[in-house]
Amino acid sequence: MAQFARVSRSVGLITLQNPPVNALSALARQGIVDAVKRALSDPKVKSVVICGQNGIFCGGADIKEFGTNITGPPLVPMIHAIEASNKPVVAAIEGSAFGGGLELALGCHYRVAHSKAKLGLTEVTLGLLPAAGGTQRLPRLIGVPAALNLITTGRHVTAAEALQLGIVDQVTDHNTVDEAVKFALSVAGKSLDARRISTYPCPCPSDVDALFEEVMQKVRQSARGAIAPIACVQAVRAAATLPYSQGMEREQELMATLFTSGQARALQYCFFAQRAVGRWSMPSGARWDTSKPRSIHKAAVIGLGTMGRGIAVALAQTGLSVVAVETQEKQFMEAKKMVSGMMERGAKRHGTAPPLDKITYSQNIQAVADVDLVIEAVFEDMALKEKVFQQLSTICKQGTFLCTNTSALDVDHLASQTRNPELVVGMHFFAPAHVMKLLEVVYGPRSSPQAVATAMQLGKKMGKVSVAVGNCRGFVGNRMLKPYLEQALFLLEEGATPELVDGALEEFGFALGVFKMSDLSGLDVGWKVRKGDGLVEPGLASGPSARIRQGRRYSPLGDLLCEQGRFGQKTGQGWYRY
């Protein structure tokens, strides 16, 4: 799992070989330990380079080992042995160096990174902390504030930022291993006294207590109930206040509390689940690995309400040319302003230019004639959507994929309105569509594998977690939301306020409480669906019997709001007033 070779006469080259991401499994760790021993004992080897095969340095500890009986040499002594080596060790970082992968690189004396490489201590996203010395070495290398930022967020930094922060010593556009070997030759025989990060004093601001108090307060707020970010702050505090060896003990102690926590297990489950959904299949037997997607260069969005605006922004931010169509004059003018504002705010956050020129606006549906894919996002009304699909079927060029953002309506019925039902799939986004990562790709019995593969691939390009689901009322996401919403309404009937319910949910960890979320999405959509289901009947809005509909407890509170035109944020009033 780690190959040793001597190159350029005196450089020991250790290559991690554990596809797909060179994770530090027991065998990989054993391979590194053996290769390092060999390099250090070979008198012809004057310096060492560690790299990963297939363009990726290392994806960190093997997450699949967590929750099992971990065997093999532990990471911490392995990294200590590398740092303690009397021959210089250079990490050649291509692709990714994440989690334990970056910790391994921090144990090396020098780091050379390819300009396209990404680095990060990502453990917090898995409910953990960097427990192979990362919380102790990184603050010593780049200072407490920058280390806290990286460790508590798990964010990926580019090679350029890593160079600026002092995490890497050199960035190259050329072959990283060749450059690292040259680097290793140039430092052979030089003193390593100033290169062992664990021996550095931790650069500390004068008022450590005040700094950590402030950081802890901020992290508690943004962590929303997550325990790992808090443990990360505690571990970095140990780096700032304790000698290295005691800091390491604290790191291990804190890791032990996180390692078996329900939060860590859940986040790691999500990590694998988000990858598993990429391996979709359909009842016909069509599968992700046998279905070829088509490239999409130009897309259209029909209907620029709340959802259509977000979808247009998400497509433009992906670099696609977008035709945004809205036939109603007032909504058209408002949407143009809102979409530009959304793109400008997004660009400001990312320090990039807003992709304003990617979108052309039109009030005429004929403008979509030459696009590769259309996403219909008009109001949730079957008659209206039927008409749009009939029009699209005649206007669009041959082969254009026709997608609907419907949240509950029958995708197969919409397909039947077109000449080529095999080109029709659902692409169901969640509000706000340019932010939320979930995308349901809904296939009907006639959807072609290529249509599904194309929508799945487009979703991935848009940074979404795309999930292929069958065609049924509410698909999967809204079927899961329904009982959640129902119970929230029952709580109101039993005396709680929307604010109280939302407060409890947000304290638990949800980004938005259920009532705020409903106001953001628009209350009229669900109302329309309930009407379609025959649940919203006049005369049933009061009295105890009216609370049972179709044999189940029913709360009409949402319907009563909608009757008053309170549709949520877009009308200035919903569960809340805006």
Ligand SMILES: CCCCCCCCCCCCC[C@H](O)CC(=O)SCCNC(=O)CCNC(=O)[C@H](O)C(C)(C)COP(=O)(O)OP(=O)(O)OC[C@H]1O[C@@H](n2cnc3c(N)ncnc32)[C@H](O)[C@@H]1OP(=O)(O)O
């Ligand atoms: C009871 C007392 C206990 C005391 C404590 C015990 C301590 C135990 C020792 C702990 C030492 C700690 C060491 C360290 O600090 C901890 C870590 O390193 S945690 C891991 C951190 N790494 C990450 O967060 C990176 C995760 N991976 C990614 O971000 C991406 O996969 C990638 C590397 C950027 C590559 O992205 P892509 O090219 O898009 O590929 P995929 O994401 O689709 O992945 C492909 C394939 O690889 C699998 N995989 C990826 N990373 C790992 C991994 N680290 N371990 C195992 N498997 C990994 C991924 O699941 C995919 O496979 P598939 O699921 O599709 O089969």
